[in-house]
Amino acid sequence: MYSKAEKAKIRKEFWTAFGQYMKPVPNADGFRTNWQNYKTGVKDIYFRMKAEREFTSVGIEITHPDLELQQLFFEQFESFKKSLESELGEKWNWELHKEEEFGKIISRIHKIKSGVNIMDQNDWPTIISFLKPRILALDSFWCNFKPAFEEL
Template sequence: MYTQEEAKQLRKDFWILFGKRCKIVPELQEKGKKWMLYDTKITGLDLKFEVDRRAARVMIELNHRNEGKRLDLFEKLQSYKAILEDGFEDGLIWDFLFVRETGKEVCRIYVEQEGFDIHRQKQWPDIYNFFIENMLRLETNFLDIRDILKEQL
């Protein structure tokens, strides 16, 4: 078991190594930057990585403060479900009400791999591969609809 400080350092090391791993991904080198993440050009819509003690996730998170706008954007994304899920063998998980640890309500559209544990450093290469493969796909699919979404908002 890790102390709180050790767990914090472990998470920091995980993300530092992930950044180094991303530097050698050819698709990312071509883009000139790593990931879109918060630079989606749509207010309240972010792409995110998440890993904890039981799973890893790659997601679109809708976190607009205004619940109505957040849910409206979720519905608009649902109308493009086929495009967003292209290449995801089992589709994506669509969660219109996810409550973060902070109590904030958000919507999430994500792919998840259970069985990963950030505390198991031997799993880190597999987690990194899961992140890279799925975020490249999710970003590509999102970019196919981004301009249409911007026009509708």
């Protein structure tokens, strides 16, 4: 097994490699983007990528502490569901008001790929191949629909 320091080092190496791989890729507006720490520009809406020991995932997280406003954001995404799924080219999981690992209630729209392990460097190409097209598709969707969320 890995020590805590070894796990942290491997994770940092993965996200550095991912960042270097994605660095030359412009966003939908043609600008440079910090892909691994994507800024949506709308408070309480995040695009999150995770790489763990049993899975990798990418998705939208809505973290507003007011659950009614969190639901309003979620319903706004639902109103654009066809456009989002068209951009993504696949269906994602939609979860309203779920408790996350730290006990906070969030809503998320996400896709998970099981059977990959960030600790295994041989899985890194598979993880990156999973994350890259999906974060690019989210960016493309966001480029067109962000104004609808800024008004909420």
